[in-house]
Amino acid sequence: MALDKRAREQMLAHCGEIHEDDGVDPREYFRTGRNHSKLDRKAKQLCRQVAETLDQILAGETGDDMLRDLRVAQVIPAPDASRLQVTVETSGSKAGFDRCELEARLARIAGFLRTAVAGTITRKKAPSLSFVVAATPAADSGSGKGGR
Template structure:
């Protein structure tokens, strides 16, 4: 390193992308309102899944709801007890529109968030 530079500084040998990174480009943590929205969506989905006519959907539980990457899109993690994953994912994808409608009716927002489902 000393052959490449006359004087070594604190930033020598570091990634220039880190040096020039802007604070507004860093991922933000979910604030109080985002967490409140996630809790409302979790409760609405819990009730909507319990009220579905499909027994596969009735057996699902909502493990978590998180902003992904912001509150315009929410990642919903569902857990299925002792079931094959493919039929559960097919049932969830068929009912995705209904579930989003139930979420939109339960929360007070101008635009309903996009809901992305992941089955464990």
């Protein structure tokens, strides 16, 4: 920890030498990783619940054929569990898809999806959702063959 000159002089007035742990909160210095792993476990559990819920809703309750072909590939905290990044992929039944159109449709129903997620999880606040549309390997190989 870098100390400015004034802080160093004040510390030297109270002790003979300055060590690396001087000026550090002991609660932070001696903290173990146990609490951190518990938070990671809870965040992973939340992501799994959100992925299952969104997969079911996209498969049947949206009433949109384009969104029905999507599946949830991954849900990760971004940057923490209050905001989740949902990566969706096409199921592969349609080789060509319009990524911008899919993102617009997902943005249009984001409130509905967040409400559905809030109904299935037990938290004070439902996490906000951001969507990323990823191309499946099958869709990538199909689009590469089109330019023969």
